[in-house]
Amino acid sequence: MLLNTRYRVIQTLGSGGFGETFLAEDTQMPSKRRCVIKQLKPINNNPEIYQLVKERFQREAAILEELGDNSNQIPRLYAYFSENGQFYLIQEYIEGQTLNAKVQSQGVMSENAVRDILISLLPVLDYVHGRGIVHRDIKPDNIIIRHLDGKPVLIDFGAVKETIGTVVTPSGNSTRSIVIGTPGFMPSEQSVGRPMFASDIYSLGMTAIFLLTGKLPQEIPNDPATGVILWRQYASSLTPGFAMVLDKAIQFVPQHRFNSARDMLIALQSQNSASIPTVPYSQPPNYNQASYPPPQNTVPISPANQQYQQYQQPNTPPINQNNAPQIPRSSNTKGIIIGAVIGAGLLSGAIVLASMLNRQGQQVADTDPTPVATLSEQTPTPSPTLDDSEPPVISRPKNRITPRPIRTREPEVVPTPIDSEFPTDTSTPIETTEPLPSLSPTPTPEITNTKAPDVVVPTVIPKQTPSNPPQAQSSPTEFVENYYNGINNKNLQKTWNQLTPTLRSNRKLHPRGFDSYIGWWDGQVQQVQVDRINLVEQNDSRATVDAQLNYVLRNGKQAPASVRFSLVWDAESNQWLISDAR
Numbered sequence: 001m002l003l004n005t006r007y008r009v010i011q012t013l014g015s016g017g018f019g020e021t022f023l024a025e026d027t028q029m030p031s032k033r034r035c036v037i038k039q040l041k042p043i044n045n046n047p048e049i050y051q052l053v054k055e056r057f058q059r060e061a062a063i064l065e066e067l068g069d070n071s072n073q074i075p076r077l078y079a080y081f082s083e084n085g086q087f088y089l090i091q092e093y094i095e096g097q098t099l100n101a102k103v104q105s106q107g108v109m110s111e112n113a114v115r116d117i118l119i120s121l122l123p124v125l126d127y128v129h130g131r132g133i134v135h136r137d138i139k140p141d142n143i144i145i146r147h148l149d150g151k152p153v154l155i156d157f158g159a160v161k162e163t164i165g166t167v168v169t170p171s172g173n174s175t176r177s178i179v180i181g182t183p184g185f186m187p188s189e190q191s192v193g194r195p196m197f198a199s200d201i202y203s204l205g206m207t208a209i210f211l212l213t214g215k216l217p218q219e220i221p222n223d224p225a226t227g228v229i230l231w232r233q234y235a236s237s238l239t240p241g242f243a244m245v246l247d248k249a250i251q252f253v254p255q256h257r258f259n260s261a262r263d264m265l266i267a268l269q270s271q272n273s274a275s276i277p278t279v280p281y282s283q284p285p286n287y288n289q290a291s292y293p294p295p296q297n298t299v300p301i302s303p304a305n306q307q308y309q310q311y312q313q314p315n316t317p318p319i320n321q322n323n324a325p326q327i328p329r330s331s332n333t334k335g336i337i338i339g340a341v342i343g344a345g346l347l348s349g350a351i352v353l354a355s356m357l358n359r360q361g362q363q364v365a366d367t368d369p370t371p372v373a374t375l376s377e378q379t380p381t382p383s384p385t386l387d388d389s390e391p392p393v394i395s396r397p398k399n400r401i402t403p404r405p406i407r408t409r410e411p412e413v414v415p416t417p418i419d420s421e422f423p424t425d426t427s428t429p430i431e432t433t434e435p436l437p438s439l440s441p442t443p444t445p446e447i448t449n450t451k452a453p454d455v456v457v458p459t460v461i462p463k464q465t466p467s468n469p470p471q472a473q474s475s476p477t478e479f480v481e482n483y484y485n486g487i488n489n490k491n492l493q494k495t496w497n498q499l500t501p502t503l504r505s506n507r508k509l510h511p512r513g514f515d516s517y518i519g520w521w522d523g524q525v526q527q528v529q530v531d532r533i534n535l536v537e538q539n540d541s542r543a544t545v546d547a548q549l550n551y552v553l554r555n556g557k558q559a560p561a562s563v564r565f566s567l568v569w570d571a572e573s574n575q576w577l578i579s580d581a582r
């Protein structure tokens, strides 16, 4: 069979909930090089959303292409297309053995071997996160040790599958009906639809534990009192420092894990070499270092280059040359224009944040009150979308670990992950203001900010409203204020819809669309204080508003920012929409 009149299927590699994976040869290449065909079937056959899925598929493919081009530990994307209602990715074939297959055939691995794998993979993960992308399905089946050079290669990024799982809610909104990830390897915040960078750290930690112990997560007991995963009993001869690194990676509360893949790498190397100074886990951020972009902002630099430079920063323990981070395949993309681009993404609050986030992008101050709970039984934020009856994955792996995604009971009616009914992150209580009446031209009275240290109290605002606002239109300043009320209330579907369609589909700002948006506003930002709003100009169709903001990040940092909003009046919905913010 020739697919796309070009790819000849040699054999089936696997088949799962999303379709099948084939080994194939490219008949149009002189070498007839081998490749992998990933065939993905939309889980919903609704023709109305086919086009939508197709567009998202294209966006995801573009990201995969970029990732594969910039790291040689991620398969290259050779092509993508859709045919007969199905979607195809043609990827580089990585000749090698998955970590799961390796453990099955050779038994558990030594500490040194596992450490080497982690040290080789963490820069890749750091790079991926630096692009604002969460892998979502790190596990022994999705890491191939390449025969060619013995390096671990990360396969099977989850976002494409999630895209394929797009469905439409009764209200007509598109949403995702599935949680991507593998039970046991996936932390609880991800299983309730909130994957974050730290979720990948957890999955990598559980993967390492599997390699050391041969135990699947479901086979490892938890301490009923503390929820701590009692894995050490199965790997008793480990170096204490190494075990501590893994313990930190698999903390129940995401903010208690490493702040970044890079921090985990540093910790590993620190305990690995006496010549490298120990780096405390809660290392204060160095704002001069380049940082992860907020998840919704794709920074169009060669991130691997950037990453490489980050590792060369002073104040950072040197990286063992043998374990130097992955140098990108294409080293010709240099332009590091973080300020400009992230500035353009300010709508998502990114400006100052690029420097503020640093590597602590996901850390909340260690005052997190969430009790540690067992992974599988005491998840404090039960998901309305999860199928409780889904059996826990597997007892013991045979050839591979079952990677089935969790499906919802009713794919057509699941809420979007940001619906108010969705559980709020209990670790980061957010106080909110009452939304102001959106059509009132009356200036909002000033309210004293009673902010105490470390306590977020939303500030309410001395505002300047226009002296003669058009009667038919709401006040642009109130619109902006309400926009941030929506953000603070985590009413993110609503605020997302307050962006113009053009802005929403701006890939530089929101590489993964709404996902990127909530990744930032929910994943990174705890609260936005609006200190001042000024109307710069206004006519019937457009308005310009300046806002002085203060971002309170989940990592405990604060970042002031001045943002200029361009608004356009949308007569159809009778409201302002944000067309730009910088």
Ligand SMILES: Nc1ncnc2c1ncn2[C@@H]1O[C@H](COP(=O)(O)OP(=O)(O)OP(=O)(O)O)[C@@H](O)[C@H]1O
Binding pocket: 013, 014, 015, 016, 017, 018, 019, 020, 021, 036, 038, 075, 091, 092, 093, 094, 095, 098, 141, 144, 155, 156, 403, 404
């Ligand atoms: N780029 C690749 N190079 C070599 N082998 C690959 C590559 N991608 C996937 N495989 C292998 O193909 C098999 C099927 O993997 P894959 O994860 O793509 O699909 P699956 O697990 O069957 O389904 P699902 O996508 O639902 O998880 C696995 O053994 C995997 O290691």
